[in-house]
Amino acid sequence: MIKRKVDVVTLGCSKNLVDSERVLKMFADAGCEVVHNPEHCCGDVVVINTCGFIGDAKEESIETILQYVNAKNDGDVAEVYVMGCLSERYRNELPVEIPEVDGWYGKFDWVKLVSDISKKQAEVKSYNRTITTPSHYAYLKIAEGCNRFCAFCAIPLITGRFTSRPIDEIIDEVKMLVAKGVKEFNVIAQDLSSYGLDLYGKMVLPELVDRMAQVEGVKWIRLHYAYPAQFPIELLDVMARHENVCKYLDIALQHVSDTVLKNMRRHIDGKQTRELLATIRERVPGIHIRTTLMVGFPGEGEAEFEELKLFVKEQRFERMGAFAYCEEDDTFAAKKFPDAIPQELKDKRLGEIMALQEEIALETNQEKIGKTLNVVIDREEEDYFVGRTEWDSPEVDPEVLVKKSRRLDIGEFYQVTITDALPFELIGEVADV
Numbered sequence: 001m002i003k004r005k006v007d008v009v010t011l012g013c014s015k016n017l018v019d020s021e022r023v024l025k026m027f028a029d030a031g032c033e034v035v036h037n038p039e040h041c042c043g044d045v046v047v048i049n050t051c052g053f054i055g056d057a058k059e060e061s062i063e064t065i066l067q068y069v070n071a072k073n074d075g076d077v078a079e080v081y082v083m084g085c086l087s088e089r090y091r092n093e094l095p096v097e098i099p100e101v102d103g104w105y106g107k108f109d110w111v112k113l114v115s116d117i118s119k120k121q122a123e124v125k126s127y128n129r130t131i132t133t134p135s136h137y138a139y140l141k142i143a144e145g146c147n148r149f150c151a152f153c154a155i156p157l158i159t160g161r162f163t164s165r166p167i168d169e170i171i172d173e174v175k176m177l178v179a180k181g182v183k184e185f186n187v188i189a190q191d192l193s194s195y196g197l198d199l200y201g202k203m204v205l206p207e208l209v210d211r212m213a214q215v216e217g218v219k220w221i222r223l224h225y226a227y228p229a230q231f232p233i234e235l236l237d238v239m240a241r242h243e244n245v246c247k248y249l250d251i252a253l254q255h256v257s258d259t260v261l262k263n264m265r266r267h268i269d270g271k272q273t274r275e276l277l278a279t280i281r282e283r284v285p286g287i288h289i290r291t292t293l294m295v296g297f298p299g300e301g302e303a304e305f306e307e308l309k310l311f312v313k314e315q316r317f318e319r320m321g322a323f324a325y326c327e328e329d330d331t332f333a334a335k336k337f338p339d340a341i342p343q344e345l346k347d348k349r350l351g352e353i354m355a356l357q358e359e360i361a362l363e364t365n366q367e368k369i370g371k372t373l374n375v376v377i378d379r380e381e382e383d384y385f386v387g388r389t390e391w392d393s394p395e396v397d398p399e400v401l402v403k404k405s406r407r408l409d410i411g412e413f414y415q416v417t418i419t420d421a422l423p424f425e426l427i428g429e430v431a432d433v
Contacts, residue, residue, distance in 0.1 A: 004118065005033045005043030007077075009068075010132075011061050012051025014188050014224075014395075016084060018141045020049045021129035023083070023110050028130060030118035036132040041071065044078045045117055050086035052158060055326040061086045069100045081105065083113055085158045107158060127173040134378055136411030137184035137220075137394060138177050142170055142208065146190040148227060150254075151265045151333040152297060152325060155190055162191060164199045167208050171215065178217035183411065184376060185212065186222045186393055193227040206234040213242035219413065220376070222393055224250040228276055229267035236283040246390040247284055250319075252292040256311040257304035260297055265332060270307075277315060288391035290319035295353060296346030297325040298337035305349055312356050318364050319397055320357045324350045358423045365398065365421035372431045375400050375416040377408050387416070389426075403429045 006027045010020040024034045035043070046068045050061035061084075068080045079102040087094055088106040095104050105113045114122035131138055145159040174185060187209070189195060196204030212221055221244060223235075228251055239245045255261050256270040268276075281287060293308065300308075312320070324346035327339040375387040378394070384401040385408045392398050402408065402416055408430070420427040 003031060003033045004045060005035065006045045006047060006117065007035045007038055007041045007043055008047045008049060009037055009041065009064060010049045011064060012049075012057055012085065014139045014186065015141055015144075015190070016049055016051060017132065018129065018139050018188070019084070019107070019110075021132055022124070022127075023047070023049070023114065024130040024132070025128045026110060026114045026122050026124065027118060029125075029128075030114055030120045030122050032118050034130065036130075041068065042076055045081065046071070046077050046079070047081045047083060047113070047117075050082060050084035052084070052086035052089045052154070058086060065098060065101065069098065072100065079103075079117075081113065081117065083107070083109065088158050089154065126169055127176070131177070131180065131182070133394070134411065135181045136376065136378075137186065138182045140170070140174065140177075140185045140187050141165075141189060142187060143189040143191070143195055147194065148191060148229075148267070149265065149332065151263060151336065152294070152328065152331060154328040154331050157330055159190065162194055162198060164194075164196050166199060167196075167204065167211065170208060171211055174212055174215050174218065178215060181411070183217065183219040184222070185218060185220065186224060187212075188224045190225060191227045192223060192225055193229075193231050203230070203232040205232050206238045209235065209245060210238045210242070213238070213245050218244055220244060220246050220390055222246040222248050222250075222390070224393065226251040228253055228273060231276055233279065233283075236280060239284045239287070247287040248290070248391050248393070249280065249284075249287060250290040250393070254292065254294045255297065255300070255304075255308060257300065257307050259299045260304050260308075263299040263333070263337065264294075264297060270311075274315075288318035289315075290321075290393070290397070291317050293320065293322040293353065295322060295324055295349040296341045298333065298340065300341065300349075309353060309356060312353060312360070316360050316364070317357070318361075318391065320360075321396070322350055322353050322357070361398075362421065362423040365423065365426055368418045368426060369421055370418065372415050372417045373400075373428075374413055375402065375428070376413050377402070377410055379410060380408075387414070398424045398426060400426045400428055403427070405429055 027034045051057040071077050081103045083105040087104045111122045143164045145162045146156045147162040258269045327334050373389045377385050377387040379386050387400045415431040416428040417431045418428040
């Protein structure tokens with residue numbers, strides 16, 4: 001029997017990528033030939049793992065679906081299937097709008113998807129997956145869903161209630177990945193702070209990270225998407241104690257105005273936010289904080305926006321992204337608050353706050369000139385080897401361009417002296433040892 005070739009295209013966040021990796025392994029176990037995001041998609045089947053979080057992501061998902069529907073019409077692919085967040089959220093509407101798609105599946109309909117395409121009964125194994133990242137790093141998803149129900153966010157409507165994975169299962173996965181050559185673990189969840197509440201009746205992220213740090217072969221652990229309200233403070237002691245826990249924390253704050261935070265249903269106010277940030281910096285010296293802010297949410301007048309700008313100047317986040325509020329169907333905000341701020345004004349505010357951050361990012365990077373940092377090498381380009389420090393997550397953070405003075409191995413760590421800095425890149429050379 002000829003193997004079916006399945007090309008999986010992943011859109012959206014790293015949590016989606018982990019789902020794709022598990023589905024790829026299921027297809028391979030079912031006897032299919034699998035490829036992830038090939039440059040020129042071809043073969044029997046394309047599976048698009050969609051994102052449905054915000055307007056831009058939904059638009060990208062729809063455009064990608066239409067792209068492959070056209071490829072099917074042109075005879076370049078035989079069948080097109082869609083899974084993930086967008087089809088979970090709009091599973092009744094989308095088949096009517098785009099009937100050319102051969103099958104629509106939700107975010108977690110993996111067994112049916114693989115069984116229908118492979119014509120074999122598929123099964124989900126706890127943490128088996130095909131790693132699609134460079135072999136030295138991987139994303140580690142420790143929970144699914146969210147119970148926070150922020151006013152603007154549709155994710156709980158898509159993924160359901162917060163569900164933690166057992167600690168022992170996660171540790172087993174870490175050991176399995178280390179055996180395959182993974183050295184760097186980017187720990188992800190929609191809400192890291194709540195990890196363990198549903199299974200153990202308490203927040204046990206500190207215990208999980210402590211156990212991960214003790215697994216032989218784990219070089220870096222980096223934490224993504226903590227929630228500021230009810231933050232597990234004990235985690236900071238674990239970060240400070242273990243050298244292989246990166247001094248890095250991704251914690252989406254969204255805003256600092258009490259009015260806006262209340263409207264957002266973030267369960268924290270501006271004073272508590274500042275106190276939390278001060279505690280983090282005090283207890284983990286040298287930490288780099290990544291955050292995400294939102295402009296244009298209902299209730300953000302000029303005074304609230306000026307307060308947000310002052311907050312950015314005052315806190316000097318080492319890593320920061322921002323986006324303009326986009327009303328999402330069926331969320332609390334869509335039902336409660338008119339989206340009254342003009343898009344033009346939202347875009348203006350977004351530009352202002354990102355211009356502030358670019359200045360801060362440049363100054364932060366310039367402070368590293370002359371310092372020698374531990375850098376992992378991700379890839380080789382024509383003029384440089386490209387790597388990252390412990391303060392840089394793949395895809396979203398600055399990179400280090402290392403001058404080619406000698407051969408460097410991908411996935412290995414080197415001491416690199418920083419010689420120059422741009423807002424979102426460092427330039428350096430391998431230190432003499």
